[in-house]
Amino acid sequence: MTLRKLSLVILALALPLIGCSDQRIIEKLGFIRTTAYELAGDGEENQGKIKVTVSIPKTTQKEAVQYSAVAKTAREARIVFDRQNDRRLVNGQMRQALFGASLAREGVWTHIDSLMRDPSVGNRVHFLVVEGSAEELLKRKYPQGGTAGEYIDNLIRVETGAMNMPDTTLYSFARDYYDDGIDPIAAIIRGQPESIIFDGIALFERDRMTGKVEPDDLPYFGILYGKVKSGDLFVDFTGDDYSSDVASMLYFSSRRKIKVRSLPSLSRGTGPKVTVKVSLSGSLLEYVGTVEVSKRAEQAKLEKEIAKFVKLRCERLIRRMQDARADAIGIGQYVRNSMRYSDWEKLDWAETFSKAEIDVEVGVRIRNFGKRQ
Amino acid sequence: MQGMTKEKINSFHLALFVYMCELDGTVFSLARTIAENVGTNGWVAILLLSPIALINIFLYHILFRAGEGRSAFELLEGTFPKWILSPFYIILAAYWAWLGAIIGKHFLLIYQTFAFQTTSPTMLLALYCLIVYTLLIKDIYSILKAVTVFFILTCSLNMLIPYFFREWKLVRLTSSFFQGAENGHTFHGWFEVYLAFVGFEVLLFLFPQMDKKGVALRGAYYGHLMITVIYIISVIIAFGFFSFKEIQSLQYPLINTLEYIELPFLNRVENLIFTVFLFANLVSTIGYCYASKVTLQRIVTKAPDKLFAILIIAGVFVFGCFLQILRDTEQWLDMGLMTEALLSFAMPLVLIPVALHQKNSRKKKERG
Structure with missing residues (x-):
């Protein structure tokens, strides 16, 4: 009997200790909702680098904090963001990964690979191609309300649902990337002054975007x-x-x-x-x-x-x-x-x-x- | 101690025990192991390998009949002097405690890739050991009852299967069989797939608690068939849900499938679901620790039950502490389970002749 009591005491002592070393206090975390990857632009110093933008909604859900940095990978950029943000950044609530069209034409696999390797990133993160500047698209305020990230989320869900188009996610991309009998696709979005518009489907050969399905063709693509x-x-x-x-x-x-x-x-x-x-x-x-x-x-x-x-x-x-x-x-x-x-x-x-x-x-x-x- | 209760193990409980013992950390990577070693439509391999384990269980059945339900120890000690057997007992007891430790630590290290990344793995191991200890000090009937509860928790995961139908496509299974294995077909590769079945041999140590006719042993077949079906379903789901080459690239395909589940009010539920697998690994560890305990008890018969439990759990903890990275546990788990698979065949093959010999000589005595 004494042993059982002792073990109970140990258990009681040990359990809270686990929480101590591994706590995540929600008020102290910055949940990244959107990560955007774009080409860094010309210039010697930008060789082999990308521009990474993250959008972190504030607790009000009406506004978002946004950071951009030029780095070799998104992880490297994260270090720069972490130095600026007052809350610890986490990927656990990421919903979208946006890729600039010009970067998509060069190939996206290395970035997808590191996203999928991260256990905190789910495989249902939307994978989208952005025509025009992703940074601008995220920065703008829209009359539809909420942050750009939330807007994109709802837009993609409604549009793909109506067309019965596949939700293009990291899961579907990786699945079709590895399948030698099919090539992956991604939904394309484009920023307009007052709105974001669903602008067709990006076609990929392996991981390079090589073409596009125009919006008029979407029902036929669905069929x-x-x-x-x-x-x-x-x-x-x-x-x-x-x-x-x-x-x-x-x-x-x-x-x-x-x-x-x-x-x-x-x-x-x-x-x-x-x-x-x-x-x-x-x-x-x-x-x-x-x-x-x-x-x-x-x-x-x-x-x-x-x-x-x-x-x-x-x-x-x-x-x-x-x-x-x-x-x-x-x-x-x-x-x-x-x-x-x-x-x-x-x-x-x-x-x-x-x-x-x-x-x-x-x-x-x-x-x-x-x-x- | 255990002999005091009149209770006997029934086939239902044995079925669940066998099911839970076979289910361990190998199931997370099963689809990949199959894609790497068997190739396309590798789920058929499970159908081909499962009968081998069935034959193995049948050997235990024969042993039960031949030995008239006597335990392995009684049979051995009836023929060999104890001083020869003792070293073997010690080696086996240590081996089983070690195997239980690897299974537990392997699971914890996988768990830590997804949750509690910064918690000390030693602390988690200590808690794991504590749970094993609380069960190990109970008699086998109580353990089996706990296993029943664990089984209900684990098995309820199968209700998630329909969730994957929407994205599942037959065409991804491809029309070829056993093609595209990474290193071609090797004995080692197929053996690695077979390791998913290892675990049922612990039933050897439940012989004394079974009814005299061994009706309960029927449960072992059912339990094994049940896990075979579950393995096949889980692999077929993975093969149609991911593409073939993707499976080869995924460390734990099963966890990736769970990751896909999203509820309207909650996403990333895999962290919650994943915890349920703790019980499956827990039962495997308990199974081996129990084997270790009864083996030790043959050497020192007079010591209290709890002392053995403490000794074994301490062993599990120490063994577990040595392993700190996943690459190591994976390698040791492979090696440990391969040895166990061989041992699982070797035990009845050695014991059956012993049992038959004793039976014959007893008959002769009765006659003469």
């Missing part, structure tokens, strides 16, 4: 990328090929299937032939054109017209990805899975992808035509 659960599609028919002018399909859902029709051949140097099969269905809530949407036969005609339009846009988007050598929709994963492992390993997928013959088959079904016939 090609995977399952869309509820998207909006505005179809602006142009040219004489169509008998319609404008149609809007809302709440559309889509599925995609990738079929590898023929494999790439190393000896002949030919790329693979791939068909992306897409099926769409949604409510048609806006229509301008000559098709009489109240008639059954005409409805089928309209479906065909939309399908044709979507097919062309999707194929154009794929050409653009091929030019950027960025297989952002993961066609390589399907080609890999229909090849022998050793053959796949010999293949330079970025090169093969750029030469691949990829066509898109689209099936559209209009679920309903709203309240009118």
